[in-house]
Amino acid sequence: MKNMQCSFWYFLMMVLFFLLTGCQKDKLPEVKNSKHYELSSTNTKSRYNIFIAYPENYQSDKFYNVIYMLDGDDYFEEAANALRKTSHNNIVLVGVGYNSKNKRGRDYSYPNDADFKGSSGGAKKFLKFLTEELTPFLTNQIGLQHQESILYGHSLGGYFALYTMFQQSQNHFFDAFIAVSPNLMWADAYLFKLEESYFQTTNILPKKLYLSVGDLEGVSQNLFYQAFYRKLEDREYAQFDFYAERLSNTTHRNTPIRAFKNFLDNI
């Protein structure tokens, strides 16, 4: 009887183990030569984790290309380790994550999308946080000197990167954008409208853009990527440095680091 009870509980534990394999406790990234800060925003009223990965032989009096990586809680560690394996010693990676509750749905989107559960549409405030709070913090308090500023985003973060590039209501300092698997469907394809407004204003786009999607992300993601890619190609913007690719045999959650590595290989 005792053996039977033991085996019962052992069996139950095994089943629970497999059921709960996906649950992982949050932890800070373990990256060599990196630092972690916390920063509260008066614009978004949220508190953010700021992770910084420095190249080896980092010198505070030199200028560096700075990649601002959204969803830093998820991607910073993998991206920093991928970056370390390359020969790029002029890049500082800054991961932007959440110290309190994750508010990516609110921060990375504009306008509000009624189809999205939870708050959305706060991209203007988040962009203000990046330009008016985070960058001054990095420059003045950390002493990080920017050469080029690059904004990286995946999924809704990718949407935010493209939104930042085409919106004309706020000033920003980004020179280049990495938009991976962007959710171009957001708010009834609002980015198409935004891009059209930009094109009606000017055909000069002095920015760099890396755009990608995985071929295993389903029909809608791929069709919207294709449509937006074709739109940008057809515009023939002057001074626009554009590189796009569809990653083969790659799903939505496999694109963030593959695309980041490809970006590093192509710059």
Add this chain to the structure above:
Amino acid sequence: MKQLKLIIIGLSLLGYVASAQNNTNEIITWKLELLTTYDFLNTSYGTNNGFIAKGKYSLYHSKHFSFYTGIMHQNSYINERKNKFTKHTRGYTTDVGLYALTEIVYYPFRQRKFFMSIEPFVGATHLKSKGSLKIPRYEVSETYKNTYVYFNYGMSNSLGCRFGKFSVQLSLWSSFKGFLDKGRFRPGDFDSRIFAALGVGYSF
């Protein structure tokens, strides 16, 4: 939701009718199972449904354990016309798989009525996406088609109850590709699906 209610009522009735038979300790040789599946992690892509059919042969029975081996066919369909974020897409994503499996069933009680099982499987999955996009106001018209066949493996965990030759069960079907391959940790992604499943079994 109505469909789910009908399934639950149907299963309950089946269980009630079958419980008239009192042969729960009977040694069985074959087992057939049919389950309806729901991909609860990918609901934003559109409405989804699917099924799993299994045929198993009994290898060993003891007081509390049974071992089976068999084959499994899995089929799921996502209607991307119902994508949560857009009304402009027409299309679908399907994945169809054929797998070999082994199952270890544990009956914690003497009656062999209530059971739990783990069922590792390996096989191949064919993932296909096909559709079109039209947004006239932005002069957008695109089509897309992609197929991908891959080695797939994972495990199904079930809880169930036998009523004579019939059984009802609740399962979690998980591909481990998104846990164990060289890619990122991505349970539930399109090449590493996770389904909740509800179904019936018949042993003979």
